[in-house]
Amino acid sequence: MTPGAAFREVLARPGCAMAVGSYDPAVAKLVERAGFPVVYVSGSGASTSVAGFSDLGLLSFKEMLDNARHVVAATSLPTLCDIDTGFGSVTNVKRAIREFEQIGAAGVHMEDQTFPKRCGQTAGASIIPVEEMVAKIYAAKEAQRDDDFVLIIRTDARQCEGFEATVERGRAYLEAGADALFPEALLTADEFRRYREEIGDAPLVIDVPEWGKSPTMTIDELEAWGWDLGIFAITAMRIALGTVRSFLTDLHDERTQRGWLDRMMTRAEVDDLVGLPEVRAMEDRLIEAARARPVAG
Secondary structure: OOHHHHHHHHHHOOOOEEEEEOOOHHHHHHHHHOOOOEEEEOHHHHHHHHHOOOOOOOOOHHHHHHHHHHHHHOOOOOEEEEOOOOOOOHHHHHHHHHHHHHOOOOEEEEEOEOOOOOOOOOOOOOEOOHHHHHHHHHHHHHHOOOOOOEEEEEEOHHHHHOHHHHHHHHHHHHHHOOOEEEEOOOOOHHHHHHHHHHHOOOOEEEEOOOOOOOOOOOHHHHHHOOOOEEEEOOHHHHHHHHHHHHHHHHHHHHOOOHHHHHHOOOHHHHHHHOOHHHHHHHHHHHHHHHHHOOOOO
16 A cells, blocks of 8 residues: 555544654654554654754755655654645646655645745745645646645635635635645634535644644544544654753753653663664574575685
8 A cells, every 4th residue: 555545544534533743753653653643744843853943944845855754764654744835836846746755755735825934823924826826736736646645735824814715725725636625723613613514525634733823622622523634743842842951951950860761761662663673683684694505615
């Protein structure tokens, strides 16, 4: 089964699935071990972890692709990747789709903001005309080689043009070929319910923010409203950064890490996570095989 087919299978299941943002490959491995069905590569998470940047479209296409490549390779789960605004014109979108499909991504989401983009849960976003975004969708669908590769279109129309425009754009994007919709920054539970009613049966995806314009809803609530995928985009990264900050304060004051030993992964646990025992077993097997083989001459 291709990554795209596996992702479509998740979206088609009853209920609302969960995707967890993985800002590096080790976190992706933990997401898989925890039993989640989808790994997510966030543009915001990549900006922070790769370069210490804000989510303002500052990472280049190559930086975003390279980061995603390592995360995708670390897990057998379908991986959804954020490609922001598609990195430029319809020509750039075509290249982006081909490259992200080639690294094994199950799908991408692309948004209708102008460039440089802003985080959709903060103020100040602006969006391109519907016709320009439809052309980008056409370009993306022409570029993909696997029919199962999933193209999710995010619209930031809610804060720019209002709820009804968000619905209208969603319908236009589905007609143009989008496989699922991601209406960013809906404001109330009623809007989540209404959006499902207005759009019909198309898969609906949303991020589940800790802070922002949207309420911090639960997956059970999203499921009751008929949504298909909730993305915890940078939740794990925020927890990791908060924990590291606490540790560094304590290390500075106590001058030892001893008080944190029970909160760390052990050396053996990290080795197991990154597959060191399997590598050592493979090395031993090949060496033994070479020793058992008669040497010619």
